[in-house]
Amino acid sequence: MHVESFAHGLLPETKIINDQLVKINSKGFLTINSQPSVNAERSDSPTVGWGGPVAYVYQKAYLEFFCSKEKLDAVVEKCKALPSITYMAVNKGENWVSNTAQSDVNAVTWGVFPAKEIIQPTIVDLASFKVWKDEAFGTW
Numbered sequence: 001m002h003v004e005s006f007a008h009g010l011l012p013e014t015k016i017i018n019d020q021l022v023k024i025n026s027k028g029f030l031t032i033n034s035q036p037s038v039n040a041e042r043s044d045s046p047t048v049g050w051g052g053p054v055a056y057v058y059q060k061a062y063l064e065f066f067c068s069k070e071k072l073d074a075v076v077e078k079c080k081a082l083p084s085i086t087y088m089a090v091n092k093g094e095n096w097v098s099n100t101a102q103s104d105v106n107a108v109t110w111g112v113f114p115a116k117e118i119i120q121p122t123i124v125d126l127a128s129f130k131v132w133k134d135e136a137f138g139t140w
Contacts, residue, residue: 012047017061024063028071032136033064035109043111050121055113062108062124066140072097088129092137102126 010018016036025031036059038048043055050057067075072089079085079099086106088098100106109122 028067030066031063035059035062037061051111055111057111060108090133
């Protein structure tokens with residue numbers, strides 16, 4: 001599939017990682033949500049900005065996808081050598097696999113604004129992941 005054939009409907013943020021998403025999907029991973037890594041981008045950036053001007057935003061690279069059990073096993077095995085990568089996976093039957101504790105909360109998007117504490121609008125944790133899992137499998 002040619003990248004431009006579907007890139008026009010993507011958010012500007014997604015276009016940053018579009019080529020990588022195409023490669024991932026071509027290997028049997030059906031991506032459903034993602035974000036690129038962002039390190040101190042201005043909050044008024046038309047691509048990744050949010051929350052108003054005069055601040056900086058940050059994001060961890062993040063990817064959600066459907067895959068086969070065999071593909072998941074391969075990802076888990078590769079992640080053993082990459083301790084800075086966290087993963088969480090669950091199947092429709094509630095079997096959960098992760099390299100995080102069930103009580104861990106992982107911030108994946110945050111902002112630094114003048115005269116404010118860090119604003120942390122996006123987190124990933126087991127409780128919200130399980131709620132999202134039900135919706136995702138229901139749609140699937």
